[in-house]
Amino acid sequence: MTTVTAAVPVSRRVRKVLLHLAMIAAICALLYPVAWLISSSFKPASEILSGASLWPSRIVLSNYTEVFAGVAGVGVWRFAVNSLLISAGAVVGNVVSCSLAAYAFAWMRFRLRGPMFAFMIGTIMLPVHVLLIPQYTIFQNLGMIDTIWPLVLPKLLATDAFFIFMIVQFMRGLPSELGDAARIDGCGPLRAFRYVVLPLSKPALVTTAIFTFIWSWNDFLSQLIYLNSPETYTMPLALRLFIDQTGESSYGAMMAMSVLTLLPIALFFVAFQRLLVQGVTTTGMKG
Amino acid sequence: MTQQTLARPAAASEPPTDPGHRRRRHRYGERPGLAYLFLSPWIAGALVLTIGPMLASLYLSFTDYDLFTSPQWVGLANYRRLFDDDPRFLTSVGVTLRYVLISTPLKLIAALGVAILLNRVTRGSAFYRSAFYAPSLLGASAAIAIVWRLIFDNQGIVDKGLSAVGIHTGGWVASPRYALLVIVALAVWQFGAPMVIFLAGLKQIPQELYDASAVDGASPWRTFRSVTLPMLSPVVFFNLVLEMIHAFQSFTGAFVVSGGRGGPSDTTLFYTLYLYDNAFSNFRMGYASAMAWVLLLVIAVVTAALFGTSRRWVYYAGEDAR
Numbered sequence: 001m002t003t004v005t006a007a008v009p010v011s012r013r014v015r016k017v018l019l020h021l022a023m024i025a026a027i028c029a030l031l032y033p034v035a036w037l038i039s040s041s042f043k044p045a046s047e048i049l050s051g052a053s054l055w056p057s058r059i060v061l062s063n064y065t066e067v068f069a070g071v072a073g074v075g076v077w078r079f080a081v082n083s084l085l086i087s088a089g090a091v092v093g094n095v096v097s098c099s100l101a102a103y104a105f106a107w108m109r110f111r112l113r114g115p116m117f118a119f120m121i122g123t124i125m126l127p128v129h130v131l132l133i134p135q136y137t138i139f140q141n142l143g144m145i146d147t148i149w150p151l152v153l154p155k156l157l158a159t160d161a162f163f164i165f166m167i168v169q170f171m172r173g174l175p176s177e178l179g180d181a182a183r184i185d186g187c188g189p190l191r192a193f194r195y196v197v198l199p200l201s202k203p204a205l206v207t208t209a210i211f212t213f214i215w216s217w218n219d220f221l222s223q224l225i226y227l228n229s230p231e232t233y234t235m236p237l238a239l240r241l242f243i244d245q246t247g248e249s250s251y252g253a254m255m256a257m258s259v260l261t262l263l264p265i266a267l268f269f270v271a272f273q274r275l276l277v278q279g280v281t282t283t284g285m286k287g
Numbered sequence: 288m289t290q291q292t293l294a295r296p297a298a299a300s301e302p303p304t305d306p307g308h309r310r311r312r313h314r315y316g317e318r319p320g321l322a323y324l325f326l327s328p329w330i331a332g333a334l335v336l337t338i339g340p341m342l343a344s345l346y347l348s349f350t351d352y353d354l355f356t357s358p359q360w361v362g363l364a365n366y367r368r369l370f371d372d373d374p375r376f377l378t379s380v381g382v383t384l385r386y387v388l389i390s391t392p393l394k395l396i397a398a399l400g401v402a403i404l405l406n407r408v409t410r411g412s413a414f415y416r417s418a419f420y421a422p423s424l425l426g427a428s429a430a431i432a433i434v435w436r437l438i439f440d441n442q443g444i445v446d447k448g449l450s451a452v453g454i455h456t457g458g459w460v461a462s463p464r465y466a467l468l469v470i471v472a473l474a475v476w477q478f479g480a481p482m483v484i485f486l487a488g489l490k491q492i493p494q495e496l497y498d499a500s501a502v503d504g505a506s507p508w509r510t511f512r513s514v515t516l517p518m519l520s521p522v523v524f525f526n527l528v529l530e531m532i533h534a535f536q537s538f539t540g541a542f543v544v545s546g547g548r549g550g551p552s553d554t555t556l557f558y559t560l561y562l563y564d565n566a567f568s569n570f571r572m573g574y575a576s577a578m579a580w581v582l583l584l585v586i587a588v589v590t591a592a593l594f595g596t597s598r599r600w601v602y603y604a605g606e607d608a609r
Contacts, residue, residue, distance in 0.1 A: 019407060020408070020411070022404065023408065027418045031422075034434075036434070037430075040437075050444065051444075052444045052448070100326070101325065104323075108322040120333075126341075127536050127582055127586060129536070129562055129582055130341055130579040130582075131341060132344075133347060133566055133572050133579070134344050135336060135340050137354065154332065154336055157328050157336060193325075218428045218429075218539075220539040221538050221539070221559075224542075243543075243546065261428060261430040262431070265425060265428065266425070269417075269425075273420075276424070277416055280480055281486075281487040
């Protein structure tokens, strides 16, 4: 190691150090708003707005106790459970329905495969707004407004074509010999799917699950449309309720609520960052 | 089950070196009904939640519909009113175009710049990459938009900082001149996702090209212009299309920063915000459907135009004419 470093000219080493310093400075600047949010949630409300410092003059927990006491008469646990139910339902729906569809597209031959695949790809780019109003009337007629179903049912019907595409790409990369081997061993398509293709596609399925969870958790527009009463509100909607109900006087509780909203995403990110970044790299998906 | 057992010996007796070997995996599809069984959730979704609603919203865009009484056919009236008789619509178009045209290039330049620097880092690059990517996940949340709103608010950190050096803006959130920039800043902050894609593209550029350029004595700028940029142009194109489409549909940031109203004086009245307002605050569902179709057409035209220009500036190494 020492010989190698000695061989590198000094100017290049200096440049390398500068590069690292620049990276670290950029990351600090980038993550400053997040750090500010976390520290603000422990500050007395009066200090929050114009306090640029990341160190509270004194650490208070009152912001959090206020939030846990309830927003608009509903406890924060309720919002968290609502968000969790929707996200978990979406994960199950996407993983099951998208992997089924992907297997057919990647490993089976049928007459309408070409047109169906083209249509599926086309829907990835479709703005949701052209579907929003008729979908709303459908769920209204089914009496599902103000329930989690309009947010979960579409996932069970594989409407997130993006994930189908991602899993198809992954399954196509699996060696076709596996299919032959499974068939020789007497596996029908169902068992080949269950015991050969599905286990091997685990990285794609895990990536699908993580992104579905984060996107559902962050989702705002459709929750705003379908959930109308505070008891069914999710974390992001509760945040909005907060601004409306208590005005700008209680910044403290708003900060605490924001931290709690971001917490699951941050945990997922820390736990799965490698898979997440890989997922973006291989498919070019949005964060 | 019996059928499969019967078919097994025949399949097993085939020589493994069969030239059609790679195609063999499609053999399962010999019972096509089964493929449709696997696809049945997706087919149901495509019919009931995509094709049906698309046709329905196209129909509704030619009607008056308030969700409670049945739709009344009005022909092209909604579309005519959008362009002739609704200044707020035209405002929302202007705001959205400005947002797309400012935020997309800034985001991609930041992404490319950081990706090029990061490409030179050997130690710790995985950590840096993750750290730069984190805002892309967090930034979609309403919670981050709230942070932005406070940071750029009157008497907020940015306002205080600028006042200290003698620039008095009175807070960007309430200023018609700067409010849109708050949302632009929020978008640019999330440059990590395209950066990760750029980085993957940079790693694909063959080192020989850089060696050759060094032998020729090219300056770093020249190398960037003549090697990096052309080789990376497919990725630039991909990111550009994706980010543009995404920017046109941006909603959460504008909704939270402006408190759902698109203010001050409609300077953050994003297209989607106005659409939402028409549909779900005023129950003008037919009118909102017309807006949705205009959005779809605009996005389609812009995407097609980008594809049209791509022949001139996107370079695919495999398709060299020589």
